[in-house]
Amino acid sequence: MVALAALAFVQLNAPFSQWRWEDSFPPHFTTVDPLVYTWHARQVSEHEDLYTFSDSVRGLPHVIPTYPPLQAILTASVGKFTTVHIHHLEWIMVVLETIWLPLLVFLLARRLFSMDAALLTLPLTLFPPTMWLFKSYIGHWGDVISMFFAAAALMLTILLTEKQKFFTSALTGVLLAAMFIAHAFEAVLIAAFTCGWLTLTGMARKEKRRLILHAVITGAVFLALIAHFFPVVMNVPLGEVAKGQSPLLGAGKIPDYYPRVRLSWAMLLLAVPALVFLRQELAKARISSSRATYVVFLVFLAAAALTYHLGTGYRFYRLLYSWYFFYALVPALGAFVLLSTALSGRKRLIRPIVLIGVLAVSFFLLRGNDAQFKQMGSRPLADQTMWDAISWISEHTPKDATVFTLNEFIHGFPQYFTNRNTLDVDLSKDAQLGNIIALCNGTYPDVWAVRCNAGWSGAPTDKDGRIRFITARHGWNSFLWTEGPLCKDYLPEKREGFASQASYLPMDYFDYMMVQYRGTGKWLGQNYDRCMGFFINESLARGLQVVWNNDEFAVLVNADGQ
Amino acid sequence: MDSEETEDARFGPGLARPPLLALGVILLLGSVAALLTPVGWVAALSLTFALWFCLVLPGYCILLHVPGIDSLERILLGVPVGAAVIPLLLYHWNTLGGGISLTATAVFVLTISGTSLVTLWVRDR
Numbered sequence: 001m002v003a004l005a006a007l008a009f010v011q012l013n014a015p016f017s018q019w020r021w022e023d024s025f026p027p028h029f030t031t032v033d034p035l036v037y038t039w040h041a042r043q044v045s046e047h048e049d050l051y052t053f054s055d056s057v058r059g060l061p062h063v064i065p066t067y068p069p070l071q072a073i074l075t076a077s078v079g080k081f082t083t084v085h086i087h088h089l090e091w092i093m094v095v096l097e098t099i100w101l102p103l104l105v106f107l108l109a110r111r112l113f114s115m116d117a118a119l120l121t122l123p124l125t126l127f128p129p130t131m132w133l134f135k136s137y138i139g140h141w142g143d144v145i146s147m148f149f150a151a152a153a154l155m156l157t158i159l160l161t162e163k164q165k166f167f168t169s170a171l172t173g174v175l176l177a178a179m180f181i182a183h184a185f186e187a188v189l190i191a192a193f194t195c196g197w198l199t200l201t202g203m204a205r206k207e208k209r210r211l212i213l214h215a216v217i218t219g220a221v222f223l224a225l226i227a228h229f230f231p232v233v234m235n236v237p238l239g240e241v242a243k244g245q246s247p248l249l250g251a252g253k254i255p256d257y258y259p260r261v262r263l264s265w266a267m268l269l270l271a272v273p274a275l276v277f278l279r280q281e282l283a284k285a286r287i288s289s290s291r292a293t294y295v296v297f298l299v300f301l302a303a304a305a306l307t308y309h310l311g312t313g314y315r316f317y318r319l320l321y322s323w324y325f326f327y328a329l330v331p332a333l334g335a336f337v338l339l340s341t342a343l344s345g346r347k348r349l350i351r352p353i354v355l356i357g358v359l360a361v362s363f364f365l366l367r368g369n370d371a372q373f374k375q376m377g378s379r380p381l382a383d384q385t386m387w388d389a390i391s392w393i394s395e396h397t398p399k400d401a402t403v404f405t406l407n408e409f410i411h412g413f414p415q416y417f418t419n420r421n422t423l424d425v426d427l428s429k430d431a432q433l434g435n436i437i438a439l440c441n442g443t444y445p446d447v448w449a450v451r452c453n454a455g456w457s458g459a460p461t462d463k464d465g466r467i468r469f470i471t472a473r474h475g476w477n478s479f480l481w482t483e484g485p486l487c488k489d490y491l492p493e494k495r496e497g498f499a500s501q502a503s504y505l506p507m508d509y510f511d512y513m514m515v516q517y518r519g520t521g522k523w524l525g526q527n528y529d530r531c532m533g534f535f536i537n538e539s540l541a542r543g544l545q546v547v548w549n550n551d552e553f554a555v556l557v558n559a560d561g562q
Numbered sequence: 563m564d565s566e567e568t569e570d571a572r573f574g575p576g577l578a579r580p581p582l583l584a585l586g587v588i589l590l591l592g593s594v595a596a597l598l599t600p601v602g603w604v605a606a607l608s609l610t611f612a613l614w615f616c617l618v619l620p621g622y623c624i625l626l627h628v629p630g631i632d633s634l635e636r637i638l639l640g641v642p643v644g645a646a647v648i649p650l651l652l653y654h655w656n657t658l659g660g661g662i663s664l665t666a667t668a669v670f671v672l673t674i675s676g677t678s679l680v681t682l683w684v685r686d687r
Contacts, residue, residue, distance in 0.1 A: 006591055019599040021609075048661035050653070073649040073662055080664035081612035083605045092609070097645075103638050111635070145645075152642035155635075156628070163630050171628065171643065178646030181653060225650060228657055 001106065001122065004362055005099055008126035011369055012136060013095045015377035017088055025387045026087040026417075028380035033139025034091070035381070039416055040067060041090040045076035059400075059421050059486040064470040064479075066235045070182035071145050097148040098136045101325050102126045104151035109329045111158070112291050113336070116354045120332035123358050124267070125325050127365035130372045131259035132324045137376060138257075140318065142183030147322040149179040150190045154297055154326075157194050160214055161201055161289040169198075169214040173221025180226045184233050185315055186322075187226075193300050195219045197293060231477040235470065254314045261320045263327075270331035270338075277337050298326055389514055389553035393418040396548070397512055402486070404450065404510040406435065406535065415514070421486050423510070426451045431498035440531040444538045449495075449502035452487035512557055513544075519552040571626040571636075573679075573686040580633040581622045585614045617644040620671050623678035647674060 016027040026038050044050060050073070051064050075090045084092065102125030110118035135143045153175040160168050172194060180187035195215040202211025254260075278295065281287040305319035336354075343349050382390075393403055397420060405415045405424040415422045425432045425448075432449045439445075452467075462468045462481075472480040490509075492501040517532040536546070539556055548555040571577065592610035596603045621640025624647060625631065631639070651670045652662050660666055 002587055002591070006594075014599075019601050021601050022605050044662055048663045050656050050662070069653065070649050073652050073656075074645055076662050077648060077652055077667040078612045078616045080667055081615060082608040083602075084609050089609075096613075100638075100641055104642070107635055107638055149642055149646055152639055152646075155639055159628065159630055165629060167627050168629075171624070174650065175642065175646050178642075178650055181650065225654075228654065 001103075001119075004122050004126055004358075005103060007362070007366060008099045008102070009095055011127065011366060011373065012098060012133065013092060015370075015373040016137070017091055018377070021084045021088045021092070024085055024087060024391070025384060026382070027091045028377045029139065030137070030376055030379065030381055031139050032381065034094075034141065035139075035417070036067075037071060037094075037139065037141045038087050038090045040065070040069070041072040041075040041079075042086045042417075044069065044072040045079050045086045048076075059402075060469055060471060060482070060484045062471055064232060064473060066232055066470065068142055068181055068183050068229075068233065070178055071141055074145075094136060094141050094144055097145050098133065099126060101148050101151050101322070102328075104148075104155060105325055105329055108151075108155060108158070108294060109332065111155075112288075112294055112329075113333055116339075116350055117329075117333050117336040119354050119358050120335050121329050123361040123365060124328040124332055127362055127369060128324060128328070129264075129365075130369055131261060132321055133369075134259055135318065135321050137373070143186065143318055143322065146179045146183035146186040147325075149175050149182065150186060150322070151326075153179070153190055153194060154294075157197065157297075158290045158293050160198060160211075160218075161293050164207070164210050164214050166214070166217060169217040170221045173218040174225065176218070176222040177225030180222070181229050186319070189301075189304055189319075191219065191222055193297060197296060201289060201293075227476075231479075232470070232473075234477075235479070254308075254317055258314070258317075261324070263324075267328075267331045270334040272334060273337040273341075274330045274334035277333070294326075294329075298323075298330070301326065385519065385550055385552040386516070388550050389548075389555060390415065390417050392548050392555060393420060393512065393514065401511040402509065403512045403514060404448065405514045406448075406532070420512075423450045423452055423487070423505070425449070429500035429502065431495060431500045431502040434498065436531055439535045442534065444535070444542075447504040447506055449504055450487075452490070452492070452503045507542075508558060510558055512547075512555055513539075515554050515556065516552055517554055570629045571682060573683045577626065577679075577682075580637055581614075581618055584618050584622075584637050585610075588614055588618075615671060616648060616667065617641045620644040620648055620674045620678075623675040626678055626682050 016029065018028065020027075026035060029035055029038075050069050051062060071090075071093070075086065075093050078093065079086045079089045082089065102122065105125055106118045106121055109121045130137075135141075153172055156168055156172040156175065160172065176187055176191045176194065179190060195218055198211050198215035198218065202208045202215070205211065278287065278291070281291070301319060301323045305316050305323055308314060308317040335357075339350060339353065340347075343353070393401075394417065397403070397418075399419075400421070402421045402423065403415070403418055405422065415424060425435055427433050427436070429451070432451060435445055435449055467483055468481040469484055470479045470481045474480065487503050487505070490503040490505050492503050494501050495504070515532050515536060517529050517536060518527055520529045520532070536554060536556070540546070544556045544558055546554050547557045588610040589607065592606040595601050596606040618637060618640055621642070621644030622636050623640075624643050625636040625640050628636075648667065648670055651674075652666060655666055655670075656662055
């Protein structure tokens with residue numbers, strides 16, 4: 001088990017980290033979400049404080065994050081005891097949480113059925129087809145840590161149905177609270193399941209009052225521990241209301257880049273003997289409360305996820321990626337039932353055959369995943385030349401400098417790692433793309449259409465859709481918030497000829513500009529960027545200076561800004 | 563098809579065996595990483611100690627008070643328990659003005675682990 005878990009860790013970590021654990025250059029991520037989580041952990045680690053969030057959030061020195069912070073606190077606290085760089089430690093922690101969910105399912109299978117059935121879950125959960133690991137490699141890390149706690153909470157719920165102890169129910173409440181402060185959405189569902197199931201089980205038994213009391217204790221500990229954070233996180237739904245989304249359910253449509261989940265025929269067929277076995281137990285009224293809890297949990301999670309098809313929103317669909325790890329116990333049990341039936345007269349042969357099968361299936365699945373993860377890790381969002389530019393700004397510019405990233409051609413350039421007030425161009429918006437088009441047409445714009453997001457991929461917004469940051473808290477549900485000084489006099493506007501909004505800033509608004517002049521189209525086989533070349537030459541003619549450059553990037557300083 | 567035998571924790575020298583065995587296993591994995599990959603010895607070994615100290619140790623000690631589970635369950639289930647308890651304490655400590663620092667983390671881990679062991683000793687005395 002230890003060897004397979006270690007292999008599963010290497011399978012997911014190494015293609016992205018490239019084993020550069022002590023290097024500040026983050027792992028090779030392919031989307032902006034992992035970089036946001038990584039940056040968040042670094043902020044907490046550097047400041048040792050959740051509330052002095054960043055030097056670069058819209059010109060504000062003190063911002064209370066509405067992001068669920070538990071992952072960042074966990075990484076920052078572990079990081080105090082190791083020389084592994086915090087940027088890599090965050091990814092190491094997420095991979096550990098990813099592979100720990102299978103280990104907890106292994107424990108469940110071992111407790112509910114047998115060691116052999118548990119061993120058979122390992123290859124299916126530690127080396128699943130890459131789509132089931134989507135949330136880890138794409139950066140839905142709140143979901144990952146949340147479901148890691150969910151599996152532990154399920155195990156304690158099962159223990160509670162067997163032996164009712166107040167300490168166990170309180171500990172279940174602690175795990176649910178950790179889930180909430182790690183990612184609120186799943187915690188609400190799992191808390192409803194835990195308290196609801198304990199109550200239902202109690203009502204069906206003689207010890208009715210006792211089990212209901214345990215459900216109440218679990219719920220009370222959960223509510224007491226999230227009481228402080230709850231009003232903070234409620235600021236996120238306000239922004240979702242402004243975007244026309246349901247605060248509980250989020251956006252409705254599954255984004256195109258999400259892999260659509262599909263169970264293999266082998267997994268479905270292997271589940272049949274397991275279902276027959278469970279059906280027989282149910283018919284003989286021999287099914288234990290532990291097994292019943294597991295089966296009901298599986299059905300509950302699947303039902304919640306499938307409400308997506310009733311229009312509840314893709315956050316529910318995302319549950320399916322985690323549901324798989326719990327479901328994998330069923331085909332593993334099916335395989336074990338088949339094996340023990342076939343070898344009913346020779347039971348001593350079962351364990352060796354199980355071990356050989358586990359190793360063979362593991363290595364078969366690992367080979368397939370290895371190639372796919374290596375391919376993902378080979379096309380990072382930020383490479384070393386970009387990171388050098390970011391590091392230079394972070395180390396050589398004044399802390400209050402305003403930095404403009406002109407050609408943020410890939411979604412979510414990790415410019416917030418500069419820890420400066422940053423502005424960028426979102427090339428999915430036509431108004432902001434106009435900057436580049438003008439340069440390519442040989443026109444130096446008078447004003448620059450920018451996104452004033454100040455380093456956030458999605459800044460919190462109020463119920464009217466305005467960006468806002470919480471700077472102080474006066475009471476349990478009383479906050480002071482501001483839009484921040486950055487771009488304050490340049491509110492987003494829609495100009496004629498463009499469908500999207502932008503803030504239009506004069507050149508002297510920025511102190512520094514970061515420009516990529518070569519390699520912008522490297523994935524397309526292009527090299528020198530003539531549009532950016534034009535920009536640099538015209539800027540030099542207008543008195544700007546290149547203060548640093550490497551083979552691909554240049555940093556220009558605005559003479560007025562010095 | 564029966565589940566594995568479980569045991570309730572009793573205070574005694576045997577309690578130290580599972581977490582020390584877990585430390586040995588992850589130190590071995592850290593050493594393999596240092597030998598076979600570009601990761602340095604200091605990084606690999608400090609990481610293994612950090613994971614054991616912050617996650618395994620407090621989680622294992624807390625689960626000594628949960629009846630009906632065995633040592634393997636205490637170690638594996640102890641990791642999410644440790645990952646929940648210590649950051650939750652640090653979160654609330656931070657709201658009171660304390661820092662998420664090395665000292666605070668070490669004090670919380672040692673206090674939680676020590677309290678768990680002492681209460682177990684008092685119970686079994």
